[in-house]
Amino acid sequence: MHKWIYLLPLLVAAWGHQAKAADIEAGQAKAVVCAACHGVAGKAMLPNYPHLAGQQPAYLLKQLKAFKDGSRQEPLMAPFMVPLTEADMENLAAYYSSLR
Template sequence: MKRALPLLSCGAALALAAAPLFAAGDIENGKTKAAACFACHGADGNAVDPQYPRLAGQYNLYLQQTLHEYKDGRRANPIMKGFAASLSDQDIEDVAAYFASLPGKVDTLHGHVQGDK
């Protein structure tokens, strides 16, 4: 038990330090700001057309990184670059929080949650 206590203390400290990373973004504002995304990715983040990624349930920080990469050109997609160009850093945090908060749909054919690629 004496060995477990330092490990628990260390884990708790790491969890507290990481909390702001996962708390970023306002889900309700993100839903409003994501309205342009719904045409391709669906209002629930579960696109039905396989050419568009499912965003529901993706990691918040992954979604933020992806939007920043479209915005600054590290990812080359003219449509996404156009959408991302108008987003502020706060908008990106909010949109990512919205899609990350949504449940992904289960792909019963392949046995995994859609959006986990």
């Protein structure tokens, strides 16, 4: 018998495992605070603030994590990042990427 047969149950279990999808509605609820600078629909009204609507979720998540861990410095963002969890950041990224 082939040795790989012993790995079959592990492969089936891993294949069946689905990562929890980000929650767009939860992201929208968290984004209420963001709207002051980034606009209600993720389109900033002032040129100093970036549009978030339609950005790739991986990009948004990377930037949020960088603000959170301090590797990207922005004094205006720092206080907003303190309470955010990993799930909050994933949800925000999903919400803003869902906007056009």
